[in-house]
Amino acid sequence: MSVTQTTTPIQLADGAVAIGGRPVLRHIDLEVPAGEFLALMGANGSGKSTLVRALIGLRPLTDGRLSLFGTPIERFHAWARIGFVPQRGGATSGVPASVWEVVASGRLTHRRLFRPLSRTDRAAIDEALEVVGLASRANDGVGTLSGGQQQRVLIARALAAEPDLFFLDEPTAGVDLANQISLATSLARLKERGATIVLVAHELGPLASLVDRAVVMRDGRIAYDGAPLADHAVHEPAFGDAHTHHHHASHHLHDHVPVVRSPLEGGR
């Protein structure tokens, strides 16, 4: 993994995002130096996931300037340096896919069209599976794994590209403690290699010891930026509604399956 970056991985100045005309993020200034482990925290709806999606170009900025590794996002093409781990749910589809295949799709940034996998590609895929502890499940169908294991498959998929900058969106949501600990071990290995990590989390749990810096979002703005906080401090009234329970953020994916909503079934 190359750790040759001399430029700052993330520089966002006065960033703003609007979804459907409604301002969601305002006045975001964020600079993440190389090798830092940043925890992006905050209540549901505070805009932390939206911020991550804006940082990787999935949500266009309505205002502000964003540079990744010193290149403005509009001209940024070095996607191999970016690793993205979405919230769980993207692991399965309508056709069975093996763990190895899903992880191999993370290697696409290094592959050219109509070319088979090189030996380097295969080595990177095997190593990524090794890091998340799923090497023995490589040929199993992704759909047969547990939720925590599927989350680790998505992490391995991002790892396979050997990126310098990692974004993880709520990797610990709905994952039991044992799996959170193995996730922490994987991320610690990444951190040792000098990767820059941006982690969206509701609660840090076993990951707390890895965090160098915490940013707390509140109502679309940065409410706190500084030394790591304990889990309960994030939920202080100054940062939003007091929270004593845990939610899973919902997915807003378009699907051709009609969503049936009825008073008895509740939301999706």
Place this chain on the structure above:
Amino acid sequence: MTFWELFEYPFMQRALMAAAFTGVAAPAVGTYLVQRRLSLMGDGIGHVAVTGVALGLLTGTSPTWTAVLVAVVGAVVIEAIRSRGHTNGDVALALLFYGGLAGGVLLSGLGGESSARLQEYLFGSITTISVADVVVTMALATVVLVVGIGLSPQLFAVAQDQEFARVTGLRVGFYNVLVAVLAAVSVSVAMRTVGLLLVSALMVVPVATSQQLTRSFRTTLLTAMVLGAAASIGGLVLSAYLSFHATVAPGPTIVLLSLAGFAVTWPVGAWLRRRARLRAPFPAVPPADHEPTEHRHQHGPDCGHVAVRHGDHVDYVHDGHRHAEHGAHYDEH
């Protein structure tokens, strides 16, 4: 004329060639459609292509090419409605379904074509296929195969997780349209074999069958292609054989044979999944306390009880209990 003499006729040889190419190409695209949970997209495009065929009949040009053209336009429109609009994919499909079919029937009526002529395209007429049509079928099927297999890593990634694909720098919009265009082309290719109304079956049913038995995308794709070819050729030969006794159309025979394959495979798949679930190892958590159990017979490889790995030893599932050997007796785990 005997059954075997039938294969000496050029029309039968042309039909066999067309069936083989269509049977391989249709599931290759169908796999990506099923992966995106858009199994009915082929049907939607098929309905749109009816307008294309009618347009060809009306203007006196080759219905195959007008079908390709209109189907491609229709597929791109479906994709645009699906990705841009806030309409669900199935609503987009439904809109085009009705428009395409109604337009086709209206146009062919205007042109004064008999319904029999349109029916050739609706339900297939592989035995009347011309040499030129066979060449077009083979060429288009080859294009579909080269793109569908050559770009499979990219197409797989885009269909699996669009957002991740975008972050890896893939042009997601381009690949979405590419799949739609490939689907449109294979619909037009399969039109002569099974007909526009049954096209989707050849794209989807082999995939549904193969995924009963497979765990990986690659084997699903390849098995579906083999099954598709087997159903097409098998259905054609079967209908030829049966046509000595009754009027049997090749198109429906191909589809029904394909469905029969699914009907046979499904119980096997269900059994395999059940077995895999039964034999999945128990979590390697040591039991809370030592609890010996009364047990008469000796568990072993042939005792008929399911043996499941549990950490460093094996538990035998017996009447809802988990028995683990411990010295001379069994423990409850």
